[in-house]
Amino acid sequence: MNIRTALLAALALASTPPWAADKITIGFLTTRTGPLSGISGEKLEGFQLYLKTTGGKLGRLPVEVIVADDQNNPDAGRQAFERLAKRDRVDVLTGIMFSNVILSVAPAAVQSKILFINSNVQPSELAGERCNPYIFNTAYQSDDTDEAVGRYVTERAHKNVALLAPNFPAGRDHLNGFKRAYKGAIAVEILPRVGQLDFSVEIAQIRAAKPDAVFVFLFGGMAVNFVKQYAQAGLAKEIPLYGAASTLEEDVLRGAGESALGMVSASNWNADLDNPANKRFVALHEKEYKRRPSLYSFQGWDTAALLDAAVKDVDGKIENREAFRAALRKASFSSARGPFKFGPNQVPIQDWYARRVEKDAQGQVVNRYLHTVVRGHADAYASQCKM
Amino acid sequence: MLFLEQTLNALQLGLMLFLIAAGLTLVFGIMDLVNLAHGSFYMLGAYVAATVAAKSGSFAAAFLVALAAAAGVGMLVEWLLLRRVYGRGHLSQVLVTFALILIANETVRWIWGANPIDMGVPRSLAGSVALAPGLSYSEYRLAIIVAGLALAAALFWMVNCTRLGIWIRAGASNRDMARALGVDTSRLFTLVFGLGAALSAFAGAMLGPILSVQVGMGEAIIILAFVVVVIGGIGSVRGALLGSIVVAAVDTYGRAFLPSALGAFLPLDIATHLGPGLSQVSIFVLMAAILFFRPRGLMPATG
Numbered sequence: 001m002n003i004r005t006a007l008l009a010a011l012a013l014a015s016t017p018p019w020a021a022d023k024i025t026i027g028f029l030t031t032r033t034g035p036l037s038g039i040s041g042e043k044l045e046g047f048q049l050y051l052k053t054t055g056g057k058l059g060r061l062p063v064e065v066i067v068a069d070d071q072n073n074p075d076a077g078r079q080a081f082e083r084l085a086k087r088d089r090v091d092v093l094t095g096i097m098f099s100n101v102i103l104s105v106a107p108a109a110v111q112s113k114i115l116f117i118n119s120n121v122q123p124s125e126l127a128g129e130r131c132n133p134y135i136f137n138t139a140y141q142s143d144d145t146d147e148a149v150g151r152y153v154t155e156r157a158h159k160n161v162a163l164l165a166p167n168f169p170a171g172r173d174h175l176n177g178f179k180r181a182y183k184g185a186i187a188v189e190i191l192p193r194v195g196q197l198d199f200s201v202e203i204a205q206i207r208a209a210k211p212d213a214v215f216v217f218l219f220g221g222m223a224v225n226f227v228k229q230y231a232q233a234g235l236a237k238e239i240p241l242y243g244a245a246s247t248l249e250e251d252v253l254r255g256a257g258e259s260a261l262g263m264v265s266a267s268n269w270n271a272d273l274d275n276p277a278n279k280r281f282v283a284l285h286e287k288e289y290k291r292r293p294s295l296y297s298f299q300g301w302d303t304a305a306l307l308d309a310a311v312k313d314v315d316g317k318i319e320n321r322e323a324f325r326a327a328l329r330k331a332s333f334s335s336a337r338g339p340f341k342f343g344p345n346q347v348p349i350q351d352w353y354a355r356r357v358e359k360d361a362q363g364q365v366v367n368r369y370l371h372t373v374v375r376g377h378a379d380a381y382a383s384q385c386k387m
Numbered sequence: 388m389l390f391l392e393q394t395l396n397a398l399q400l401g402l403m404l405f406l407i408a409a410g411l412t413l414v415f416g417i418m419d420l421v422n423l424a425h426g427s428f429y430m431l432g433a434y435v436a437a438t439v440a441a442k443s444g445s446f447a448a449a450f451l452v453a454l455a456a457a458a459g460v461g462m463l464v465e466w467l468l469l470r471r472v473y474g475r476g477h478l479s480q481v482l483v484t485f486a487l488i489l490i491a492n493e494t495v496r497w498i499w500g501a502n503p504i505d506m507g508v509p510r511s512l513a514g515s516v517a518l519a520p521g522l523s524y525s526e527y528r529l530a531i532i533v534a535g536l537a538l539a540a541a542l543f544w545m546v547n548c549t550r551l552g553i554w555i556r557a558g559a560s561n562r563d564m565a566r567a568l569g570v571d572t573s574r575l576f577t578l579v580f581g582l583g584a585a586l587s588a589f590a591g592a593m594l595g596p597i598l599s600v601q602v603g604m605g606e607a608i609i610i611l612a613f614v615v616v617v618i619g620g621i622g623s624v625r626g627a628l629l630g631s632i633v634v635a636a637v638d639t640y641g642r643a644f645l646p647s648a649l650g651a652f653l654p655l656d657i658a659t660h661l662g663p664g665l666s667q668v669s670i671f672v673l674m675a676a677i678l679f680f681r682p683r684g685l686m687p688a689t690g
Binding site: 034035037038039041167172189190191192193195197198200201202204205208220221222224225228229232233234251252254255256257258259 | 388389392393396399400492496500501502503504505507508513514515523525527528596597598599600601602603604607608639642643646659660662663664667
């Protein structure tokens with residue numbers, strides 16, 4: 001055997017997958033640095049909490065989780081992904097928080113035949129025309145939360161609503177989602193800049209427009225700032241505030257405290273949902289991390305549960321990507337959010353819940369389930385997806 | 388009424404910007420040090436105040452501890468590190484102080500965690516007060532305006548009527564001459580740095596109940612503070628005050644009235660999207676215009 005044939009043989013061996021996988025490698029690419037790393041860290045905590053309950057396995061396969069930092073930056077995310085794909089040869093990619101990184105990494109993951117499970121909001125592009133069999137979403141399409149609030153606001157007979165979202169594409173998408181479901185008039189539409197700190201100007205504009213209600217899409221620190229200042233201006237009692245899920249999520253409540261009391265948002269999950277999977281998750285989370293879980297932590301947990309069920313379904317033979325993908329598609333797990341199945345674009349079809357910020361028995365500020373706004377909701381872009 | 392309310396908003400933003408910019412301009416003017424990490428003292432002030440307020444329930448204690456902590460840390464950093472880079476040119480200073488930002492952010496993340504923390508408004512100032520029929524304004528924001536005015540007055544008194552103020556003004560107009568005339572510049576630098584840090588921390592503590600107290604909050608405001616320093620004239624406290632008010636007014640009125648003004652001659656849809664962008668740009672257009680006509684700022688420190 002000369003050197004050339006030896007090399008060829010070695011190449012052939014290297015490119016053939018082993019007959020069966022002996023572990024599953026998860027690339028957990030998420031934001032580990034900067035102000036938004038808090039909520040990303042909670043997503044990882046939720047994921048790891050689930051793995052702890054299974055003794056570090058998905059199905060019968062031991063799990064290796066490789067955590068990488070995308071710095072909330074599309075280029076850094078892409079580089080980190082290349083390492084995960086080429087050096088670590090991950091089977092599944094998950095954990096990305098922000099749509100700018102998602103849109104940069106998802107096409108590359110699909111090309112490398114890595115299953116991308118987006119556990120955060122699905123950008124409209126990936127839910128619609130650019131949907132792909134290798135891309136799953138376990139959260140929701142970004143407009144869904146706004147549509148649910150829009151319905152709820154219409155149900156509550158508000159006729160004249162002021163809208164506020166940051167001035168960037170996703171912000172305007174969220175407002176369009178709200179407008180799709182809301183039937184009344186719009187008093188004023190305000191688009192502050194991304195990262196704005198002080199909202200006194202916008203709050204004065206809202207007061208001057210005299211709406212019946214206000215709808216706000218914000219997240220992280222911006223949401224904390226707005227909620228506090230809105231309450232301090234004395235408007236919280238006069239003009240009820242409705243928010244997208246992120247506007248009033250657990251991380252915002254921790255920062256805004258009692259200012260947020262009485263505000264209403266719509267989410268596909270809440271800590272007090274009454275189903276066995278959720279009760280187990282919340283109890284384990286409080287025991288392990290000594291605090292209430294957030295939506296992000298739930299997303300990590302639920303993604304691990306979905307993977308666990310799919311790996312079991314194919315009996316650990318994840319090297320057969322098609323079979324593994326089909327098993328994921330079935331989503332035969334009990335989600336902590338209640339009913340769950342994938343739509344034609346592999347974005348969940350699920351219920352949406354209205355929830356209000358209240359004080360619980362211990363005097364803590366929490367989101368409390370009010371009622372189910374819509375059952376089995378599918379996102380607006382599913383029809384554009386040809387898979 | 389809306390105009391009056393927005394004017395109060397502009398005044399409040401301007402005074403807080405002034406507290407941050409005053410320290411920045413002194414450090415820049417007297418020590419010729421570009422201190423990107425100035426915003427970190429603002430963050431430190433907010434975090435310490437939020438923690439002390441939550442533990443003790445006293446806002447006075449929260450402010451005192453925050454000021455002392457920032458001044459102490461500031462003087463320590465100046466003494467240990469920054470005095471080594473005074474003569475090294477601005478690029479080295481930018482690198483060193485940028486590193487300080489990263490260190491400060493990660494340290495805060497270790498101690499307080501990555502999520503924003505809550506700092507409530509003091510109970511006695513939680514409501515809003517009717518200033519005129521149809522104009523009710525948050526009591527706490529009024530308190531910020533009053534405290535900001537008082538502190539600005541105290542600062543002017545210090546700069547114009549005390550010996551320390553004479554040294555500071557001498558240092559800002561000609562560092563070498565001041566040293567030659569026997570001013571202990573090394574001690575002066577440490578003091579001024581500590582003072583700047585404390586002013587910045589005061590702004591952070593004051594704004595803590597309004598804004599989200601979170602990692603990286605300093606960087607968000609430091610850019611505006613630099614614009615103020617450049618517009619006002621480097622090293623000039625009066626310039627910093629004027630610059631702060633101008634920047635705050637342009638920002639506030641731009642955000643408040645530009646979208647509707649554009650709506651008068653553009654389709655509403657375009658106006659709502661264009662307005663916020665334009666008002667954001669207007670500050671920097673203003674800066675460019677001022678630098679074109681007055682390259683050394685509105686009120687330069689050196690005579």
